[in-house]
Amino acid sequence: MAKQENWIAPSILSADFAQLGKDVKDVIAAGADVVHFDVMDNHYVPNLTIGPLVCESLKNFMVAEGVNAPIDAHLMVKPVDRIIGDFANAGADYITFHPEASEHIDGSLGLIKNAGLKAGLVFNPATSLTHLEHVMDKIDMILIMSVNPGFGGQSFIDQALEKLRQARQLIDASGRDIRLEIDGGVKVENIAEVAAAGCDTFVSGSGIFGKANASDANRYDTVIQQMRAELAKAK
Ligand SMILES: O=C(CO)[C@H](O)[C@H](O)COP(=O)(O)O
Ligand SMILES: [Fe+2]
Numbered sequence: 758m759a760k761q762e763n764w765i766a767p768s769i770l771s772a773d774f775a776q777l778g779k780d781v782k783d784v785i786a787a788g789a790d791v792v793h794f795d796v797m798d799n800h801y802v803p804n805l806t807i808g809p810l811v812c813e814s815l816k817n818f819m820v821a822e823g824v825n826a827p828i829d830a831h832l833m834v835k836p837v838d839r840i841i842g843d844f845a846n847a848g849a850d851y852i853t854f855h856p857e858a859s860e861h862i863d864g865s866l867g868l869i870k871n872a873g874l875k876a877g878l879v880f881n882p883a884t885s886l887t888h889l890e891h892v893m894d895k896i897d898m899i900l901i902m903s904v905n906p907g908f909g910g911q912s913f914i915d916q917a918l919e920k921l922r923q924a925r926q927l928i929d930a931s932g933r934d935i936r937l938e939i940d941g942g943v944k945v946e947n948i949a950e951v952a953a954a955g956c957d958t959f960v961s962g963s964g965i966f967g968k969a970n971a972s973d974a975n976r977y978d979t980v981i982q983q984m985r986a987e988l989a990k991a992k
Contacts, residue, residue, distance in 0.1 A: 760925075760957050761934065761936055761957045761958075763952065763957055763958075763988050764790035764791050764958045764959070765788070765790050765791070765959050765965075765984055765985075766790065766791035766793040766829055766938070766959060767781075767791075767793060767960075767962065767965045768960050768962030768965075769792060769962075770962045771910070772784075778814075778815060778818040778822070780966065781815060781818075781826075782818075783977055784965065784966075784977045785825075785826045786824075787975075787976075787981045788977075788982070790826060790827075792815070792819075792828045792829065793829045793940070793960045794829060794830045794831065795807075795831050795833065795909075795962075796830060796831065796832045796833060797833045797907065798833065798834040798835065800834075801833050801834055801855065801857070801906075802833045802906050802907035808840075809840070809844050812828060812844060812849055813846070813847040816849075827850035827851060828848060828851070829851040829853070829898075829938075830849040830852045831853050831879065831940065831960075832844070832852060832853065832854045832855075832858070833855065833858070833906050834858060836858060837854040837858045837865055838859065838864070838865055841854075841868045842872065845873070850875060851874065851875040851897070851898055852869045852874050852875075852876060852877070853876070853878065853879045853898055853900045853938075855878075855879045855884070855906070856878060856880075856888040857884065862878070862888060863891070863895070866878075866895040866896070867895070875897035875898060876896060876897055876898070877897060877898030877899060878892070878898075880900065880901050880902060880924075881905060882902060882904075882905060882914050882917065886923055889924075893931045893933065893935075896933075896935055897934070897936065898935060898937075898938055898958070899924050899928065899936070899938065901917050901920050901924060901938070901939050902917070903942055904940075904941030909963050910962070910963040911941060912942050913941060913944075913947055914941070917941075917951075918950065921937065921939065921951065921954035922954050922955055925954070925956075928955075936957055937955055937956050937957050937958065938959075939956045939958070939959055939960060940960040941960070943959050943961040943964055944961065944964035945983045948984050948988060948991075949987040952987075952988050952991035959984070959988075965980050965981070
């Protein structure tokens with residue numbers, strides 16, 4: 758299956774939570790495609806973020822303001838099953854989870870698919886892609902972590918590039934429309950290399966919402982245009 762259109766997915770982990778709706782509206786208006794919504798439980802990962810209530814408020818705000826972008830809920834929650842329905846009701850469009858956080862990967866994927874959402878598996882730097890073997894027919898997204906999950910602002914782990922290439926081969930062999938997403942340490946400087954490895958969905962938190970862009974009046978337009986220009990080079 759040919760690579761899908763490139764999507765830039767700002768991670769709201771690095772947004773200003775005191776003005777989350779405004780930050781999301783501005784970043785989508787600046788040309789981003791997807792809202793990457795990081796959910797951390799202080800158990801599966803050593804950090805605590807936001808849950809379904811915030812997802813629902815954000816979705817309602819987006820609908821009211823005409824902000825048209827899918828919400829990509831990255832669940833770093835163990836066990837994951839109980840919270841899946843809450844995120845489906847809260848307006849998430851994609852739900853991805855980590856194989857280590859599910860007792861029955863096929864069952865958890867089924868909960869997401871039966872709720873009418875797109876489903877994906879997330880692979881930490883040391884997690885094998887073999888978890889995909891028997892569930893490729895239920896997957897809409899593969900998310901490769903290029904940092905260990907838990908925090909924004911970490912450095913990109915280069916081994917993720919080889920994993921992206923392997924995942925791209927699996928997607929091509931499946932003949933299905935499966936998005937290949939990267940998460941962690943993605944910036945203007947390395948996005949072209951990531952795209953060349955087969956990625957089509959680029960999460961970036963600190964690279965978009967970071968300090969460098971905080972004081973700029975066109976703060977998100979500039980960085981997203983630069984990312985698009987780099988992606989065009991990678992074609
Ligand atoms: O899932 C995550 C961390 O677990 C975040 O999505 C990720 O770290 C994005 O932040 P940054 O682009 O700053 O690395
Ligand atoms: Fe994430």
